[in-house]
Amino acid sequence: MAILLQTEAVERARLIAGISYTVDLDLTLGDTEFGSRTVVRFSCSEPGASTFIDLKAVSVESITLNGNDIHPSAISDGRLTLTQLQHANELSVTARMAYTRDGQGLHRAVDPADEKAYVYGMSFLDAAPQIFPCFDQPDLKAAYDLTVTAPQDWVVAGNSAAKQTSPGRWEFETSKPLATYFFTICAGPYETVRDEHRGIPLALHARASLGQDLRRHAPQMLDVTKQGLDYFEDLFGIDYPWGEYHQFFVPEFNAGAMENPGCVTFRDQYIFRGSVGRAEIMQRSNTILHEMAHMWFGDLVSMKWWDDLWLNESFAEYMAHRACSAATEFDDAWVDFGISRKNWGYAADRAPSTHPIAGNAADDTDSALTNFDGISYAKGCSALRQLALYVGDDAFVGGVRDYLRDHSYGNATLADFLDAISAHTDVDLDAWSKGWLETAGTDEIAVVVDGDPIGVVEAVRTTPEAHPADRPHMLDIAGFCGGKEVWRTPVFTLGATSGEETPLTGLERPKLLVPNASDLTWTIPVFDDNTLAAMPDELPKVEDPQVRQVVWAGLLNGMALSTVDPQTVLAVFEASFPTEENESLRHWTARLVRRRLGYFLPDAERQEATERIAVAATVALGAADAERVVTPGRLLAATSSDEGLLRRWVAAEDLPDAFAGDLDVRWTALTRLAQLGRADDAAIDEFAAQDRTMAGEQNALRAKAVRPTPEAKEWAWTQLESNAALSNYEALAIAETIFVAPSSELVRPHVERYFRVLPKLADRLGEFASQKIAAAAFPVGVTEQATSDAAQEALRSGRMTANVRRAIVDGTAELDEALASLQRFGR
Structure with missing residues (x-):
């Protein structure tokens, strides 16, 4: 399909205005296609001129422009050429469009829990023409009159209020002006929870099989929705502008959410089906508020x-x-x-x-x-x-x-x-x-002190050599001893390398010196040797969670930049994780350290590091109260080598009470057994039979791909390469564990295959999905120069989309960071 150039968009916007769409969708035509009948009315500033409209149809029954028939052969590369335009124009197109499995256009998914089908529209960035013909660019906004025919038991909603005029027939109010990439329609036998806030109708929707979990989580989500509406209306001085406010939690969604006016779509993993920690509820709440903010900034x-x-x-x-x-x-x-x-x-x-x-x-x-x-x-x-x-x-x-x-x-x-x-x-x-906006790169800020007791404190800023910039920073610096804050001072830094000296005479030299202590600016904090040495003992004692977070930013980024030994990161994690009280810090340090640390250690040290993480998780789990066991419990399930414990957890024995009925933590334990070579296909299939859901199917694929045998890895590659029936989520599940192995020897032969197979997935699964899959599968665990060389060769000579290329560039960068760290700190 043709890619829209900005020059083409500028020219089309110069010609076209006054657009309106009348769209009629028929969702009753089968499992693979739907009907799309569209009338587009628009004006042209230069009668007699030509332009094009975007249309990506399976087949076209008829096209008329101003009463004149146009043969479907006029469509080429996703564009329908429109010639001899008049001042006022009317285009009518009747077509069949394809449901997708890649999360773009009109995505259709069947829930294996009950075999019910669900569809939702994802028009971002250029997918709207997969649903209806349109002038697909953000500055050609238009009003929509939408009608939909759907199975009679389906819920149907979109960007404006709808009513069911007859069984299966839905008519929508004329919408406010929308960019094409905001158009959506959500339809299916969704479970719904409704409410109202100051005259705004509210609705939450999820698949029927998630209905119980939706009702369990609905009160908290509705509270956040109401709090957000009040906050933003007051802050912006403009009432919520889109009438109803629907929030759909939809299957196999590529992103976290999409801000379609009046009808936001979210990935349905946010309807947590098992145990859930505060950090995950906060993440979901933040996503709800993120999409709500778009209702004004982005949509309005x-x-x-x-x-x-x-x-x-x-x-x-x-x-x-x-x-x-x-x-x-x-x-x-x-x-x-x-x-x-x-x-x-x-x-x-x-x-x-x-x-x-x-x-x-x-x-x-x-x-x-x-x-x-x-x-x-x-x-x-x-x-x-x-x-x-x-x-x-x-x-x-x-x-x-x-x-x-x-x-x-x-x-x-x-x-x-x-x-x-x-x-x-x-x-x-x-x-x-x-x-700030026109230069790349991240400044580093260190704290330099003079004298003991202190005479002067100075914040020293260093810009990246490849991206020099002169950006001001408003921040603060602080010192700590025994976890207690001994001083804190604001700093305003200017200039390319240095900031202002701040006199703080007569104070003791602290054990921890923390730049950007309140995390007010965008910078990597740099710690002196004394601070790094003191961290395992000092960090758990620091009372301010924002300071602890800044310290972790410095540690993790320092590891990536080869200025912090990965063993230091591991030591600080062991010391601080069991006593960490902030759930976000617990949740994210567990994820980040577990995911990234191994690549920065030699093969011979990786298993020991995993065992030390498991010990920290065990200690934390033993000390946690009932509300704080989720993160350490999940971490233990993912890292333990105790086969007996893992088997008991898979069997729902000896699980902490918080995990009662939680299939996901049991899947994590089973996947860990598979990773250790202690669970075969039969064991995975037996457990999957207890969880006939989308999540269960994806977990089974993940567990089968992680097994440490040549046969398992070959099976996984065959699925990615040849199984055209895989959805975007199923392919991602395999990609996430395809290079996980007890040693590089097992998966090294597949490095070349990655660069041959992954770029081709974009032809089948689209830009969004293929980028995520390419990123998830990148062979960073084969932390060798040969892997980096293979990546560079693929980037030089391989054919790939821009977004798959970006995923490989970024994966190679992470690999090269690990190689540099190994060269400096490897033992």
């Missing part, structure tokens, strides 16, 4: 072109954490942001594929998607947080209100946003924008 006011996609996501990321912290029970949301989202962003910002937050020329839709990453989310959020500090919160909020009011139901640019902020402050934002 949309970008003109994809090069400003970062602003949508950075803003929603910032506002979600701000609202979560201020308006919900999760007042430690910024701690969660620092340990989870920022570490994702830091990794993206030090990779070869790094890019500025803004100013990235997206010449086409394909290149736009490659910058949809931790820089656009986490780093952009941090930049906006700095902007609010830099100009003052009143000026920031005043500018946001003006921006939303002045561009409602339209499109705007970064320049429009900065102009709105500038109107409320005398601060020059040009220099700020150049430093």
Whole structure:
């Protein structure tokens, strides 16, 4: 299919205006296709001109433009050419479209728990033409009149209010102006929980087999929804603009969620079916608020072109954490942001594929998607947080209100946003924008002290050599002894390398020196040797969770940059995990250390490291109260080598009470047994028979692929390479464990196969899914120079989409970081 160039979009927007769509979808035509009848009305500024509309159909029954028939052969490469346009035009298209299994377009999934089918629309980024013909670019907004025919027992919802006019027939109110990438329709025998808040109808939906879990979680999700609506309406000074507010938890969703106006879609793993910890509830709550923030910033006011996609996501990321912290029970949301989202962003910002937050020329839709990453989310959020500090919160909020009011139901640019902020402050934002938004890379900030007792404290900033920048930082630095804060001082750093000296005379030299102690800015904290040596003893005693989070940021990023020994990271984890009280820090350090530490250690030390992590999990589990056993319990199930314990847990024996009825922790234990070579196909199939759900099927694939035998790895590769029936989630499940092995020897022969097979998946599973699968399967565990060389050769000579290429570039960067660490610290 043709990729839309920005130059083509500009020209089409110059010609076309006044668009409206009348769309009629028939979802009763079978399991593979649906009917799409569309009338598009639009004006043309130059009668007689030509343009094109985007259409990706299986077959086309008829096309008429202004009463004249057009032969379907006029469609080429996903585009229908429109010639001899009049001032007012009417295009009518009747077509059949394909349901997908890759999470884009109109995705259809069958729940094996009850064989019920569910569909949902995902039009982002360029998938709307897989549902109906449209001028598919963000600045050609339009109103929609939608009708849908569906099976009579189905729930149907979309971007505006709908009513069932006859059995299986649904009519929607005319929508407010929408960009095409926001169009959605969700339909199926969904379970629904309804509520209302200040006149806004609210609804939560999930698959019928998740109905019990939906009802269990609904009160908390509805509370957060109401708190968010109140907070954002008050902050922005604009009432919620989209009428009803539906939240659908849908199967096999590629992202966390999608901000379709009035009808948000989420991955249905957020309807936790087993035990769940506070960190996961916070993550879901934050996602709910992130998508809600988009209802104003992104939906009400949309970008003109994809090069400003970062602003949508950075803003929603910032506002979600701000609202979560201020308006919900999760007042430690910024701690969660620092340990989870920022570490994702830091990794993206030090990779070869790094890019500025803004100013990235997206010449086409394909290149736009490659910058949809931790820089656009986490780093952009941090930049906006700095902007609010830099100009003052009143000026920031005043500018946001003006921006939303002045561009409602339209499109705007970064320049429009900065102009709105500038109107409320005398601060020059040009220099700020150049430093923060238009340069790549992450500064490092260290603390230097002079004298003992201290005479002077200085924050020293170093910019990346490859990406010099002069960006100001507003932050603080702090010192700790025995876990107690002995001093803290604000610092404003300027200049390329150094900040201001801050006199703090007569104070003792602390054992821990922590730059950016409140985590107010985007920087990697650098610790001196004394601080690193003291961390295993000192960090567990520090009372402030935000400081503990900043320390972990410095440790994990220092390990990636070869400035911190991986054994130091392991030692700090062993000392701090059993006593960590903040659930976000527990949850995310367990995930990050378990996932990344092994690659930075020689093969011979990896098993011992896993055993030490399991011991820390055992100690933490033994000391945890009933509400805090989830994270250490799951970590123990994933790392223990105690076959007896794992078998008892698989059999639901001796499990902590919090895991009663939890199939997922039992799957984790079974997968660990399979990884140890103690569970065969028969054992996996026997357990899968108890869990005939989508999650059960995916867990079974994951467990079979992780087995440490040549036959198991060959089976896994055959599935990825040849099984066209795999959904996006099933392929991802296999990819996640295909290179997990007790030694590199077992999987080394498949490194070449990765670079041959994975790029081809984009032809079958689309851009979103194939990028995730390529990232999950990247052979970083074969931590050898030959793997890096093979990756570089594939990047030089292989054919791959831009997003698969990005996944391989980033995977290679992580591999090269591990190789550098092994060279420096390997024993």
